[in-house]
Amino acid sequence: xxxxxxxxxxxxxxxxxxxxxxxxxxxxxxxxxxxxxxxxxxxxxxxxxxxxxxxxxxxxxxxxxxxxxxxxxxxxxxxxxxxxxxxxxxxxxxxxxxxxxxxxxxxxxxxxxxxxxxxxxxxxxxxxxxxxxxxxxxxxxxxxxxxxxxxxxxxxxxxxxxxxxxxxxxxxxxxxxxxxxxxxxxxxxxxxxxxxxxxxxxxxxxxxxxxxxxxxxxxxxxxxxxxxxxxxxxxxxxxxxxxxxxxxxxxxxxxxxxxxxxxxxxxxxxxxxxxxxxxxxxxxxxxxxxxxxxxxxxxxxxxxxxxxxxxxxxxxxxxxxxxxxxxxxxxxxxxxxxxxxxxxxxxxxxxxxxxxxxxxxxxxxxxxxxxxxxxxxxxxxxxxxxxxxxxxxxxxxxxxxxxxxxxxxxxxxxxxxxxxxxxxxxxxxxxxxxxxxxxxxxxxxxxxxxxxxxxxxxxx
Amino acid sequence: xxxxxxxxxxxxxxxxxxxxxxxxxxxxxxxxxxxxxxxxxxxxxxxxxxxxxxxxxxxxxxxxxxxxxxxxxxxxxxxxxxxxxxxxxxxxxxxxxxxxxxxxxxxxxxxxxxxxxxxxxxxxxxxxxxxxxxxxxxxxxxxxxxxxxxxxxxxxxxxxxxxxxxxxxxxxxxxxxxxxxxxxxxxxxxxxxxxxxxxxxxxxxxxxxxxxxxxxxxxxxxxx
Ligand code: SF4
Ligand code: SF4
Ligand code: SF4
Numbered sequence: 070x071x072x073x074x075x076x077x078x079x080x081x082x083x084x085x086x087x088x089x090x091x092x093x094x095x096x097x098x099x100x101x102x103x104x105x106x107x108x109x110x111x112x113x114x115x116x117x118x119x120x121x122x123x124x125x126x127x128x129x130x131x132x133x134x135x136x137x138x139x140x141x142x143x144x145x146x147x148x149x150x151x152x153x154x155x156x157x158x159x160x161x162x163x164x165x166x167x168x169x170x171x172x173x174x175x176x177x178x179x180x181x182x183x184x185x186x187x188x189x190x191x192x193x194x195x196x197x198x199x200x201x202x203x204x205x206x207x208x209x210x211x212x213x214x215x216x217x218x219x220x221x222x223x224x225x226x227x228x229x230x231x232x233x234x235x236x237x238x239x240x241x242x243x244x245x246x247x248x249x250x251x252x253x254x255x256x257x258x259x260x261x262x263x264x265x266x267x268x269x270x271x272x273x274x275x276x277x278x279x280x281x282x283x284x285x286x287x288x289x290x291x292x293x294x295x296x297x298x299x300x301x302x303x304x305x306x307x308x309x310x311x312x313x314x315x316x317x318x319x320x321x322x323x324x325x326x327x328x329x330x331x332x333x334x335x336x337x338x339x340x341x342x343x344x345x346x347x348x349x350x351x352x353x354x355x356x357x358x359x360x361x362x363x364x365x366x367x368x369x370x371x372x373x374x375x376x377x378x379x380x381x382x383x384x385x386x387x388x389x390x391x392x393x394x395x396x397x398x399x400x401x402x403x404x405x406x407x408x409x410x411x412x413x414x415x416x417x418x419x420x421x422x423x424x425x426x427x428x429x430x431x432x433x434x435x436x437x438x439x440x441x442x443x444x445x446x447x448x449x450x451x452x453x454x455x456x457x458x459x460x461x462x463x464x465x466x467x468x469x470x471x472x473x474x475x476x477x478x479x480x481x482x483x484x485x486x487x488x489x490x491x492x493x494x495x496x497x498x499x500x501x502x503x504x505x506x507x508x509x510x511x512x513x514x515x516x517x518x519x520x521x522x523x524x525x526x527x528x529x
Numbered sequence: 530x531x532x533x534x535x536x537x538x539x540x541x542x543x544x545x546x547x548x549x550x551x552x553x554x555x556x557x558x559x560x561x562x563x564x565x566x567x568x569x570x571x572x573x574x575x576x577x578x579x580x581x582x583x584x585x586x587x588x589x590x591x592x593x594x595x596x597x598x599x600x601x602x603x604x605x606x607x608x609x610x611x612x613x614x615x616x617x618x619x620x621x622x623x624x625x626x627x628x629x630x631x632x633x634x635x636x637x638x639x640x641x642x643x644x645x646x647x648x649x650x651x652x653x654x655x656x657x658x659x660x661x662x663x664x665x666x667x668x669x670x671x672x673x674x675x676x677x678x679x680x681x682x683x684x685x686x687x688x689x690x691x692x693x694x695x696x697x698x699x700x701x702x703x704x705x706x707x708x709x710x711x712x713x714x715x716x717x718x719x720x721x722x723x724x725x726x727x728x729x730x731x732x733x734x735x736x737x738x739x740x741x742x743x744x745x746x747x748x749x750x751x752x753x
Contacts, residue, residue: 120565122560122561122562122565122566123556123557123558123559123560123561124560124561124562124565124566124732124735126560127557127728127731127732128732130722130724131722131724131725131728131729131732132671133676133722133725134662134668134671134672134673134676135603135668135671136665136667136668136671137596137600137603139667139668140599140600141596145667150666150667152666152667152669152670153670155667155670155671157671158670158671161671197736198595198596198751198753199595199596199599200596201588201596201607201729202725202728202729202732202733203584203732203733203735203736203737204732205736205739362743362744363567365569366563366564366567366569369564371563371569371572372569372572372573373563373567373568373569373572373573373742373743374569417744418744418745419744419745419748420744420745420746420747420748420749420751421745421748421749422749423749441595443752444751444752445595445752
């Protein structure tokens with residue numbers, strides 16, 4: 070049975086596996102090998118029989134073919150209402166066919182499924198709220214991704230990302246030492262402006278354990294310092310774990326459930342070791358979804374809850390502003406029109422729609438809602454791994470059009486995006502379409518607007 | 530023919546209908562799996578039931594959801610079609626007589642005029658739904674032969690019933706056709722997409738519990 074050297078059914082297990090994948094350029098060799106990859110029909114069907122229970126089966130079965138979900142999908146709208154982009158069609162022609170054929174599908178078919186699962190659906194789950202039966206194509210595409218992953222049909226970048234989680238328990242190769250180092254030198258640099266600033270690592274029984282997205286540690290360490298400054302000003306008793314600080318899960322995008330479990334157990338391990346009262350998560354949508362919403366199930370926790378109460382950053386900020394822990398200087402509030410990106414992962418799929426509004430009330434004078442918004446907001450265009458896959462860059466750029474229209478319609482030139490993925494997509498949107506917008510996370514904005522207590526300022 | 534259809538066959542059809550659908554409902558709920566669905570149904574039953582109730586209730590209301598409001602014409606056709614198909618067969622005088630005679634229960638009936646209006650409206654709405662299916666590319670691409678056959682069956686059922694009400698020259702033909710379609714619907718319901726008669730409540734309850742328990746229901750109610 071032909072298996073490629075880098076494109077195969079085996080997940081990354083060693084540094085050598087990972088390096089071999091990384092040595093490929095843009096996945097050229099990887100995708101060439103994929104064309105020869107055998108489909109193990111027997112295993113595929115066995116997996117389906119074991120894991121496809123009444124929810125998914127019934128969804129596939131009773132879809133009324135009414136097409137009510139068509140307009141709910143932004144990818145259908147931005148692709149000229151292409152009937153092949155109707156959510157029901159996308160899932161019936163992929164997962165539906167695999168089930169009908171009892172797993173007896175060709176290599177070519179599996180590659181078509183891969184292209185559909187990762188370039189025609191961001192798993193934003195919007196369609197699920199527009200279907201009279203509540204059929205959620207986002208959930209089913211997540212399931213399909215798992216099946217494709219188990220057969221080796223997964224985009225190159227996501228096999229790498231998932232491999233990183235397996236080897237480093239982070240989506241990037243950041244070791245415990247490197248992480249702790251980064252925290253130390255970043256604080257050293259900020260001390261002049263913020264005396265007594267610290268990032269307490271591995272402090273037990275703190276009120277808050279703060280967890281992040283690995284790219285902050287690797288590429289945007291200033292984000293960690295900003296978080297430290299805000300906790301410092303708010304007077305929080307907080308800490309970060311030296312191990313288990315990474316909340317993201319590219320393995321979730323890849324459908325690599327085994328790696329998802331490994332990753333989230335490391336995070337929960339940190340919570341159990343340090344026994345904080347609560348966890349606060351950085352401004353990332355899918356990291357929150359992975360660790361707080363889906364993670365408990367990967368880890369097999371029967372109550373569906375993480376070991377400690379978890380807050381997304383917007384929840385913590387909303388709370389800190391409402392309780393007065395953080396105070397905004399009225400003169401420094403945002404004067405220009407500003408809009409807010411509601412992340413599917415923590416708004417539609419985790420009920421946090423009000424936090425953003427509370428924050429905007431405190432920091433913005435001319436807040437403009439997008440339409441639609443809250444749980445009905447459209448995906449930024451780059452979710453579910455779409456942003457990071459070179460093979461689908463063209464399709465991703467088309468996908469950005471919906472957000473472009475939504476932002477333009479608000480008249481605002483400034484977009485607040487408290488989610489790494491959305492932030493990236495909106496940055497790329499500006500690069501691609503040049504509509505003259507700026508975008509930001511919350512942290513740098515808040516720091517500029519804060520009223521800082523006298524004793525925390527540098528002594529002249 | 531008419532005697533056979535309205536005799537034992539009809540009661541067998543009813544038995545298949547009720548037992549079959551009940552079995553599908555039971556199998557549906559038994560087939561839910563908290564690990565694979567990733568919803569902790571049992572430990573948070575309260576949140577789950579609240580979410581389930583809101584999910585069913587909002588969708589039963591015409592224009593009760595974002596989705597219904599986004600497609601007003603379809604929504605009107607949908608509700609007129611379904612209200613006709615549920616209410617008329619239950620409370621039509623002609624049917625009530627059969628129930629009274631067959632089961633000896635004092636079954637209520639609605640005025641004939643109301644029944645006529647509902648039935649004709651349902652028929653027209655059904656035609657509209659069929660035309661929509663053929664005209665809109667996003668619906669056409671989903672349509673298969675079974676969808677067409679089901680629509681033809683239901684429209685024939687409604688149409689023949691309406692014509693038979695007026696005791697036309699060919700009354701016995703129309704009434705036989707009507708009962709035949711009715712029997713086919715009852716027999717087919719558990720095994721075809723008609724099973725949505727019962728399963729729509731199951732899937733709506735499930736997704737309601739999903740949002741109610743896991744996807745934010747403990748923080749805010751999902752605004753369907
Ligand atoms: S809205 Fe639901 S039932 Fe209708 S086609 Fe889409 S998935 Fe199927
Ligand atoms: S989950 Fe989102 S992207 Fe995927 S089919 Fe549904 S609406 Fe479209
Ligand atoms: S990237 Fe943002 S908008 Fe897109 S699916 Fe993820 S959270 Fe939603």
